[in-house]
Every structure is written in C-alpha cells, then in structure tokens.
Amino acid sequence: MRSHLEPVTDASRLLAAFGVALPIDVQLEPADGADALALFIVPAEHPSSGALGDVNVGRFGLLPGAALDAGMATQTRHCRVETMKSNPTFRQSWWSGWRCVIPVERLSQWSHASGQPAMWHIGRTDEQPMGLAGLWSAWTSPAGETQLSFCVLTVSGEGHALFDRLNPPGHDRRMPVILPAEAQRPWLHGTGAQAERLLVRFPAEQLQASPQEPANWPSRLAWPDEGDLFADEWWPAVAEAPRRKRVVVRRRAPDVPMPITGDLFA
DSSP, X not given: OOEEEEEOOOHHHHHHHXXXXXXXXXXXXXXXXXXXXXXXXEOOSSOOSSOSSEEEEEEEXXXXXXXXXXXXXXXXXEEETTTTTTOTTTHHHHHTTOEEEEEEEEEEEEEOTTSSOEEEEEEETTOOOEEEEEEEEEEEOXXXXXXXXXXXXXXXXXXXXXXXXXXXXXXXOEEEOEEOHHHHXXXXXXXXXXXXXXXXXXXXXXXXXXXOOOTTSOOOOOOOTTOOTTOXXXXXXXXXXXXXXXXXXXXXXXXXXXOOOOOOOO
C-alpha cells in the first residue's frame, strides 16, 4: 500500500478534535517526501482533561534502534498489525507501549482500477480530522543526534467497500487503522491487549472518496463528474473509460527554484 498523509495544520481544528495545540514555528506539508515530517500524539507526561496527549513532530517512517541512517524511514512508514509483534523493525515499539495517534485531514492513495494510476482522496463523511493508529520511536543517529519517528498501522482491506478498490493489481489490499474519537484514549492509555482489540477496519459508510488528477498532469481518463467511489456506476465507468495516448510534456526550467515534494500506507 502506497499512500500519502495530509497533516492537520489548522490550529483550531487540531485543538477541537484532539485537544492539543499546534507546535510553534513548525512548517508541515503533505507527508510524502523522503524527509516528510508530521504530528503525532503520545500519552501526556502531565495529563489534562481536555488534551488527548502530548503532541510531537517526527519523521514519517519508523526508525528502529538498529537503523544505520535516517534514509530507512521511506521503507518503514507502514506496519502490518499481523507482524507488529514480531517484525524486528517495529516490535520494540509495540512491546514498549510506544503507541501514538497521527492527526490527518485526509489520506491520498493511488487507484489502479482502470489500468492507469489515478490519485484518490479519502476523508470522513463528517469532514472531521482523522486519528490514525501508529507506533513511534526515538532513534539516535551514529552522530549522536536523537530523532523522533513514527509509522501507521495497517489492516487488511480485502472486501472493504473503499480500500478493496485501491492498491496496485497483484498487491494485498491494505488500509490504515482509523481510530474513532472514542477509541483514541484507550489506544494510547490502555493495556496492550486492550489496544490490540482496537485495531479494526473503519466503517466504509463513514468515509468519502473522490478522484483528483494533478492539474499539471496530462489527462488520462475521462472521469465521471462528481465522482464518488461508492457510486454503483463508478466501477464500470472507470473500467470502460477510454484511454488516451500518453503525452510527454517537456517544460522549460523555471527561473525561480520550486519546492519539491515527493509518500503513507503499505
């Protein structure tokens, strides 16, 4: 599974949904680049009634203690719940109780249903931020620098009305663990057994999804207007969509350097 995270960057929405404040002087962008940073919430050292926990900023991609360099993070962004207890990369975080909640506005993931990749955006039907279940760690580099990092936990998406239609052909259908608001505190503060029972699939009827093709890409598919992944006519419409020749656009290099953005689930 290859997905992207859009962190919650609005201070008022972060406070309303999770009771935490947005860190000062932190610039957050969609977590898809090699050095992607995002917010994650851990149990508070000094709990308060309103806050879910303490908010941290870390690298998207868990770095275990044995990691030789931070570049490993691009390969450890997602952890299967089936192997979180045994996988050498993630098991220390699980058994140490280093659980976290990752606040995101929405997820983006590629759909390959038509034979051509197309980006789909996924969010809650009530348009509230989502809290993803994750694991975190504090990694010390060979130079002695400490860096926080985290991963997203995933479960099977086979048969799920939304995520079963995503992911490349021949790959397992996976989806992130989206925690309902009432499950977030038990996830952070419960026992291991209690937390493990919360690692279930989020109801498809509480999610909405729509396709979006970047404006600077050549159009590849004739998508239906107001496309909805749950519409009965969506699937045959995509499968039968006329394909166009691939267009290669060569652009003149801009006079001013542009920011480069580059990935969320497995």
